[in-house]
Amino acid sequence: MIPLVIILGLLLMAVIAIISVYNKLVTAKNRMQEAWSGIDVFLKKRHDLVPNLVAVVKGYAAHEKETFEAVIRCRSQAMYAREQEEQIRSETDLSKSLGQLMVVVEKYPDLKANQNFLELQMQLSAIEEELSLARRYYNGTVRENNIRIESFPSNIIAGMFGFKKGKFFEIDKSETNINFYNQ
Secondary structure: OHHHHHHHHHHHHHHHHHHHHHHHHHHHHHHHHHHHHHHHHHHHHHHHHHHHHHHHHHHHOOOOHHHHHHHHHHHHHHHOOOOHHHHHHHHHHHHHHHHHHHHHHHOOHHHHHOHHHHHHHHHHHHHHHHHHHHHHHHHHHHHHHHHHHHOOOHHHHHHHHOOOOOOOOOOOHHHHOOOOOOO
């Protein structure tokens, strides 16, 4: 009788441990998804602002057609990206093309003094700052999720229940080189 109680007690502790690890994995996954939805809000704000910014710049620099087309193309790709990796890649491309647009702006002092442009530039700067903070938070949740999935013994439970590692949202600052602030 005593061995049966001990076995049942050990079995009960194992079940409780599995449930605990599973719940922690679910929590990490949900935090990561919530953080991505926060990024998504700022990306949509940026997508909505881009056509207005291009329109204002186009009025001053109509001959920079390739730059405008690149920005609009990158925006469209970013808006319609389905998979998270594709969205991250397209958002990086959009950041690069916005950086190129800002280089064009530097050639036009009248544009840099235009009130509409200055307002759009401030809005874009604020969105980029918020996006940077949201990206940092998201990457932290991805790190925590991935640690849980890779650590023993939760890696066994993660494998049993199909938990997947998250993808970091990183933008190569050396390639984007965006300066949205008026210098």
